[in-house]
Amino acid sequence: MTEATTVEIPEGAQNPVEPFLRMDRMPHIWCPGCGIGTTVNCFTRALIDSKANLDKVAIVSGIGCTGRVAGYAHLDSFHTTHGRAIPFATGMKLANPELKVVVYSGDGDLFAIGGNHFIHAARRNMDIKVICVNNMTYAMTGGQSSSTTPAQVISATSPYGAFEPTFNLVALAEAAGASYVARWTTYHVKQLSRSMEEVLKKKGFCFIEVLSPCPTLYQRRNKMGDGLDAMKYYKQASKIRNGAPTGECTLSKSGEIVVGKFVDRDRPDYLELLRAQMTESLGERYVESEASCSC
């Protein structure tokens, strides 16, 4: 990991991340105490520290509170349909491999309605970076249960308490074939920024889960306090265990939160596999894709 560089505040700006945001769209829609803005701050820091050419970074979101991130990022940004950010990103990456394509969306979007796309993109080792802000609820629509809502939690659609078993996102990502898997909370801003910087530089399918508070809809119903209380919980309950077996990293309503980088492996990505197979089968007849030049 590289040390974060010192960032100058640009002239006329009040914050170093301003050039990375569409300031003409502020104020944003997120509630006080919500963690999504914190993750966006970490992401902009990662963009700065990775020294990525921002003209070549595209960000794709689905639908939901986190789905609004693409709309605030001053990048080529695409706010797509519910659950389908990953296949959109897949098409974009394959048509122009020089782009770094980041998918930024929530737990409901990526793992309920979009779960099939997630496992297939991981299986293919598609060279896209998926950041999931997990607030354990459908926040945009009023706080319904998602596939990550822990047992006992009261939600708008589980008024007597959730009881369905949940997805362990990091285990799912590893099992499906992701090259990089990490989990942090919005308390771990330094670590999260570094993980985001790492995935911007890493090839293949990379996944970061960020636990993030939703005071308005999740915590209020469950008498879990406000955004600050969530930070206290994250601070007290989190255990950094880099390399921990992801199968042991299940989350619960108020139990231990295992965070860290769990998987960092090198596998050939989709385009490398494609090129190798076509070269083996077709030899000199194979013509490298020039999809992005066809117009």
Place this chain on the structure above:
Amino acid sequence: MHADPKGVLTGVHFLDGDHACCEGTLAAGARFAAGYPITPSTEVVERFASRIPTVGGIFIQMEDELAASIAIQGAVWAGAKAFTVTSGPGFSLMMEHIGLAAMTETPCVFVDVQRGGPSTGLPTLPSQADMMQARWGSHGDYGIIALCPNSPQECFDLTIQAFNLSEEFRVPVMMMMDECVGHMTEKVVIPEPDQIEVTPRRYTKLSPEEYRPFEPREDLVPDMARAGAGYRFHITGLTHDERGYPNMSVETQDRMVRRLQTKLEPLANGRALCETENLEDADVVVVSYGITSRVAQRAIQFARARGIRAGKFRLITAWPFPAERIRELAGRVKAFVVPELNLGQMVLEVERAAMGKAKVIPVSHAGGTVHNPDTILNAIVEAVR
């Protein structure tokens, strides 16, 4: 501009409609396809998968039709010309992304080789029952273009047109084939590349500071930008203003939604693609499209042999529907006969356009095979009685 020679298989071929359609995509400049297997359409992408590695491009088989129909849109915004292919059940799954393409004005082509429905229906047998779905299948108000080939040659020719129209109007274009046309094998002539006109994408010439992604030109269509070119633009399926930013105002919604439809008006009438015969003296006009137009041709010949003044009006662009052309005919013919492989879809448009000035007689068929020409002939005879 002319077609890129790399994708053009110039010569005289013996191809089915699905394969001819694939050659049309390559000639049109498509270098990205995403698909999901479904009968009777799969041959289009099977051929593309075989051809594209030696042309230069990408084929990816996605995990479902939802994925295929949005992967192509990611590819388009990255700069490619792209398409997907499906049949009824898959077409149903693609509806949300037809809406996204209409809303974000993403030029792309959806090929639907129609089979009998509803649901799984008749996987290997023809119908023309997706015509209304093609027009109205996604929620909200928007416009699309739909083309109906009736031969393998037209599967090639109209696929190129489909891509050209999608670039010109920035809309999703539906190639509404049917199982018969898709699996029928005939002579297909593929011209020299310099004989094939291809419409390039219109990218903005403005600087990133000046560019507004949804600021329409005089023809109501905005210029595009592509990801990676430094424009850092935003695209959303939400109602948006000219900057592409979400805007929930009634005024913005009105302006945007109306433009999504009115930009297609030039194609509705003056430029509508259709094939007509013997309209000058016609008492009855058979309005048909796709494979049914070839059966209708036979019925019209029988009718003429009997001394009935029957004419032909073949819809090639089914959407936007050429209402003015039909209305004009309605003032001087006795009746329209509308055979189609469904229980009455485009016939409703003919009725609407005729405004009661001529009888409109449906010849419906639930699908699974084509009409018997005698059935259409009987309707023609009945119409002039």
